[in-house]
């Protein structure tokens with residue numbers, strides 16, 4: 207992370223090797239890859255993710271983003287070069303035990319009430335708070351996070367963040383990490399836009415008084 211930034215930044219949903227360079231240049235902290243989820247336009251294979259990861263600076267942490275995984279998916283992630291696993295939806299206790307990487311558990315509003323199940327689990331190192339539909343670019347009512355007890359786990363805010371709302375989000379929610387996907391994509395909706403990534407990051411620079 208650059209010294210003058212207020213929070214860490216995760217850019218999610220990379221689909222092309224060219225995008226690695228945008229993250230390197232902007233000193234992004236986490237890169238996310240959507241896997242095993244064909245419903246998403248950002249879904250890629252592990253092989254493609256490995257190609258993109260090979261182009262990322264080594265200090266950028268690589269996050270496998272998966273939804274209600276099965277055993278085979280967990281085993282494939284275990285055998286890969288990801289640093290973290292971000293899990294949306296359901297995860298059986300038995301499968302959670304099998305994961306060999308630290309986990310960010312994602313909550314998509316309606317399942318936020320289940321957070322207590324994970325608070326004492328050492329494998330869960332962070333929470334992602336996201337809108338109802340992951341990757342939809344929609345903002346949710348951040349005030350529902352006021353009731354979440356802060357603990358030692360990383361607090362990640364996602365859901366419809368962009369260069370116009372991220373400063374307000376940081377001010378109101380005080381997350382450890384801001385997580386963006388749709389908000390840094392080309393207007394066509396396909397692929398990451400280097401200019402939007404730059405503008406997003408600029409909003410988080412402490413000396414940028416806007």
Ligand SMILES: O=C(O)c1ccccc1N[C@@H]1O[C@H](COP(=O)(O)O)[C@@H](O)[C@H]1O
Pocket residue numbers: 218219238240243246247248271272273292294334336337340341342343344364365366367385386387388389
């Ligand atoms: O991006 C997706 O399509 C996706 C699919 C399945 C699980 C998570 C997904 N994305 C996550 O959504 C948030 C932010 O999205 P956005 O900025 O609102 O577009 C982020 O955590 C992604 O990991």
